[in-house]
Amino acid sequence: MCADLSTQIPCGRALRVAASLLRACGGTTAYLQVPPLTGDQNDTGQIGIDPPNLQLLPLSPAVFHKMRTDLLLPNQPQRYELRISAEAVAAQVAQRQLASASSLFSMASGVIVAGRLFMIEATSSFEDQGEVYLYRILLRDAASSWPLQNPQAGPQS
């Protein structure tokens, strides 16, 4: 058994195609809810007294849709799928100086799309020549439905 030594030079083609397709398919903006870069060091921040001051990171282009109900088990809550361009995710990963996209998704407490909050169930990625070009995030409705106050979280046009 030997390693695959063929030359593969990623040229970003898949990345650009994915971004173009997402835009063409009615791309919207999803906002990832993440903690601030400087967290709350106080005791009150750890026992639910202080507000967490979550930040919203815009990710665009993204395509959001309901999952087919025939794929759901009985009594399973409605699931949604969000497909995000890897370019947008990479930009946020670089801006926050994180090690990887999975770090970004693991620190996120939710996703806001069109003013609605969703919880992250799972994430996966699609690769071409070792380069991620698309992220797929599985979401479910958040139990809470309080009005979101951040103007960025308003419905997308």
Place this chain on the structure above:
Amino acid sequence: MQNAKDTFYITLRNRLTQVNPARTILLRSVTRPGILVEEAESPMALPVLDAFTLRWTGLAILPQLPLPLAQMTCEIYYSTAGTQPNSGLDRGRALEEMDAELQQMLSPQCAPKLNYTTTPPGAMLTSIFWSEPEFQPAVPLRDQISRTALVTVWSWQEAGER
């Protein structure tokens, strides 16, 4: 009851820094001792490994006493996948280490009750106290092993306390 829950968590957290200062987690951009209150954090798809998660479940009020006595059940959940240098084969040892740490953190079994809604936290008139931990069987799940310890926490309900 909330003052008792807050006091129990802060007490265990402070004791953990003495018992094992190296047990830390990075949560919401803060590196802190490896213990958290589940209901005070964002929902997580997977539990945090190598950290203690406090989950408040049972509640009963015993009224036939000079002051009402709140009796709460705290489930302390912890799991580990061992360490990378040992390829996870030391996960049993890591769990045993957490068992011992928890036992040390829970001793002595009382703490003065504080009100954390004021700054600085206000001392209250009574203390909280708790039972010996009831260690549940270890649960192996693929490359992880976890355990839950049940602790009963009692707190006198002082006048004006919710």
